[in-house]
Amino acid sequence: MDIRIENLTKRYGPQTAVNNISFEVKPGEILGFLGPNGAGKTTTMKMITSYVNIDEGNIFIGGKSIATDAASLKKHIGYLPEHNPLYLEMAIMDYLGFCASLQGVSKSEIPARTREMIRVCGLNQEKHKRIGELSKGYRQRVGLAQAMIHDPEILILDEPTSGLDPNQIVEIRELIKTLGRQKTVVLSTHILPEVEATCDRILIINKGNIVADGTANTLRKQAKGQEVLQVTIEDGDPQEIYSKLQSLYTSQLVDLVPEQPHQFLIESVTEMSSKREVFKLCVQNNWVLSELTPLETKLEDIFRDLTLN
Amino acid sequence: MDVIWTIAKKELRSFFDSLIAYILLGAFLIFTGFLTWIYGLGGGSDIFMRGQADLRVFTEVAYWVLVVFIPALTMRLLAEERKTGTIELLLTKAVTNRQLVLGKFLACVLMIGIALLFTLPYYITITTLGDVDHGVIICSYLALLLMSAAYIGIGLFASSITDNQIVAFLITFFLGLIFLVVLRFTTATLSGSMGSILNYLNFHTHYEGIARGVLDTKNLIFFFSIIFLTLQLTQLSLAKRQ
Incomplete structure (x- = not known):
């Protein structure tokens, strides 16, 4: 499934958070979303996941508009929100099972999917703990696990490596890269080496406008002829x-x-x-x-x- | 329906995980048990002194206990999700506003249902004491459940408009005091068109109507419309964030 964003605009009162942006992400592509704080990255991601409404323009996922088909499209999206909110009182396994069942994973597949995510995200040693007992890095892994639990075709990750230690960052990047071969991935970050290491394409956004779009190399050429x-x-x-x-x-x-x-x-x-x-x-x-x-x-x-x- | 049930199950579980359920059940059974069987409402009105095999004292006490406990049950439902941001997690999954609201509502109604279920021994005991009008007792349970459901709807709405649980509790409790308690005692003094509107909104009249053993559609419609209205408003308030 691809993501096509057309003339997307979002205003909060007098402030324009996202100003008439358009871009496409193809399957198998990892798009790095860069920009200073308040540039509109998170707002754009929230619109793709249909958490906030679109003011103008449209988002198409696999050719279907998010404005009209949100209910069916959400099943194909895995989303890790900024700040990674979690139910701290829940046990990891229960939580992942809960997320899977909300995403329509059939009852018989839930245990297998949960085990798979525990393995992929390196949560095996912690799997019987409650989420509240986990360190920040492990919580981030749980956040990633819940985003991928239903094997979505599209992954939207808002700062996926924040709070991880350097080893974990490398692991998670590798994971995203591997996943990115079959899926459409959009990730946002402040960490510049991260986009270079993981992303096929970089999109820099500032004050709601796209200011650069291309691979790290083309951006370099553009910046300095x-x-x-x-x-x-x-x-x-x-x-x-x-x-x-x-x-x-x-x-x-x-x-x-x-x-x-x-x-x-x-x-x-x-x-x-x-x-x-x-x-x-x-x-x-x-x-x-x-x-x-x-x-x-x-x-x-x-x-x-x-x-x- | 699967999604609603998944949310309801998770919510019920968190009631039991966070002790809320045990406190509610414990207090509910202690209050109703003590007042029904030992003390009564006012000197010598406990079940043995009344000389009547019914559950009037129980339902009366339960009514009062629910006025306080339902706000405590509903206050965190959506307020906490908003505060911790987990609502974003839920609503970006294949969950609609309606499913979320219905799931939470169902969990609370089931919780009250469980509390009422635990008082079934009262009923069984009563049947051994004398001639019981089973219809009336079943109807008073139904009345308690319907009244609770409508009150839960109010609580759910209050919880959806704020991310502060205390505020949600106070709004619900305040509305509960007005519609469930104050109006009950001012009925006689209100007159005119405003008075008749307020009298119509008096939960207790409708509750009493059903609890007496008459399933008057007028009263059923009242509770069902309150439930429908509050759940609809809750959905609207969730949709507003967008």
């Missing part, structure tokens, strides 16, 4: 190397790295690469090229660029 190389060239006079690098037709700007006499930063002319020219230059002059690293714009910088204005 020019290639930046960090090179170290030895066995030559730094002054001479500097002037020759600057005279390359592909280089726009060459910078010296302070306290590293043989290291230079080369910014190429837009849409050109200086890699080959630098290599040729070294060969011609018998210099030793001991480092040539393309510097990537960090996702953090892109994020800041796009959301800080």
Whole structure:
């Protein structure tokens, strides 16, 4: 099932939480939803899960509109809300059974599904406890387990790794990645390395508007059209190397790295690469090229660029 | 129906898990037992002194106890779900507002039903004491259950408009005092069109009507419309969040 969002708008009083956004998520795709607090991520997710009503626009899941077919569509969605609300007084097994039965899992399949989720989410040692006795990380796992209990085709995860320790984060990311091969996954997060590690596509949203949409690589290219190389060239006079690098037709700007006499930063002319020219230059002059690293714009910088204005 | 039953079962279970059920059952049985069999309502009106094999004292005491206990039962139903955010969890599953409200309502009515069931030994004892009008007793149980159901509807609605359980309790209790208690004693003094509206809303008249052993449709309609109306309002109040 795919998700298609068309001109979605949501207002709270005078405030526009989500402003006319459109995007699509295909099956087998993991979409990372990024944005500062209050950007409209959670509101969008709540509209996809039909917890809040849509003001304008529409959401189609598998071709059916959420406005008219919410009741039947909800069975295909697994949702982990922000802050992961849970019934603390319930035992894990009972809780998962309860969720399964609400989602229409047949009575005979519930024990198997519950066991499966306990295994997948690593809850085996804790399975007889009440949810209130669990640590935050384990509660998060219970939250994920209830979202996936009915094997939904669509997973909406609002900050799935919050509160987990680094090992658990890696595990949960792996889990999401594995699941993402067959399902349509939308996840929101503040943690930038997380989107890079898990998501096929990134959507950055700011003040209710989509400000960027693409893979981590395309976003980098968009953010910075020019290639930046960090090179170290030895066995030559730094002054001479500097002037020759600057005279390359592909280089726009060459910078010296302070306290590293043989290291230079080369910014190429837009849409050109200086890699080959630098290599040729070294060969011609018998210099030793001991480092040539393309510097990537960090996702953090892109994020800041796009959301800080 | 499956979903409603799943929610009702979970809710009933949490009554028993959180001791509410035991406190309710304990207090209900102690109060009604003590006043029915030992003390009576006012000097020497316990069942042995009355010289009549009926459950008038029991139903009267039960009526009063329910006025206090039903708000305690209903106050957390939706208020707590709103406060902890679990309502989002429920309503994003394949659950409609209606199913959620009906499930919670059913759980409370069943809880009161269980409490009443525990008083069946009273009935059995009475039958050994003398000639019992079985119709009247069955009707008074029915009247208690219907009155409770309507009052639960009010409580459920109160619980849906706030995320504070105390507020939900107070609203329900206050409305209960007016419709179940105050109006009962002011009936005679009210006149005019306003008076007749208030008299119509007096739960006790309708309750008494059924408890006397007459299944007058007028009284049944009253309770069923209160139930229908309050449950409808509760659904509306849930839908408003969107």
